[in-house]
Amino acid sequence: MPRIEVELASVPKDTPHRLEYNGMGIVVIRSGHNIHAYHDVCPHASWRLSDGEVVNGILECPGHGWQFDVTSSRYASVPAYCLKPVSITVLGEIVRLEWIEPVCVPVRSRSLHGEASA
Numbered sequence: 247m248p249r250i251e252v253e254l255a256s257v258p259k260d261t262p263h264r265l266e267y268n269g270m271g272i273v274v275i276r277s278g279h280n281i282h283a284y285h286d287v288c289p290h291a292s293w294r295l296s297d298g299e300v301v302n303g304i305l306e307c308p309g310h311g312w313q314f315d316v317t318s319s320r321y322a323s324v325p326a327y328c329l330k331p332v333s334i335t336v337l338g339e340i341v342r343l344e345w346i347e348p349v350c351v352p353v354r355s356r357s358l359h360g361e362a363s364a
């Protein structure tokens with residue numbers, strides 16, 4: 247099971263914080279007395295959530311403005327859409343992040359001429 251450990255003090259408050267593992271991203275959000283972690287991929291069109299903003303416990307995606315409740319991970323307008331969670335454990339001043347499967351990144355296809363497309 248992949249695992250990352252970081253110091254709690256290295257995670258800024260109310261600012262999405264990106265961590266990478268083998269080139270794949272996790273967004274860590276420290277809000278109030280809570281800390282949450284999700285795969286750093288918006289379920290709408292795969293923009294990086296860590297490039298967004300957190301205001302009053304809501305994470306807004308920079309892509310098209312979808313807003314996710316940081317605690318529940320749900321998209322405010324359509325709760326069926328949610329973020330993919332990463333298990334998080336706080337061990338004193340250390341934050342441990344673990345997940346079962348690899349963090350997903352958008353797959354790009356290649357044309358026969360070698361040009362990447364989304």
Ligand code: FES
Pocket residue numbers: 288289290291292293307308309310311312
């Ligand atoms: S990619 Fe996040 S709202 Fe569109």
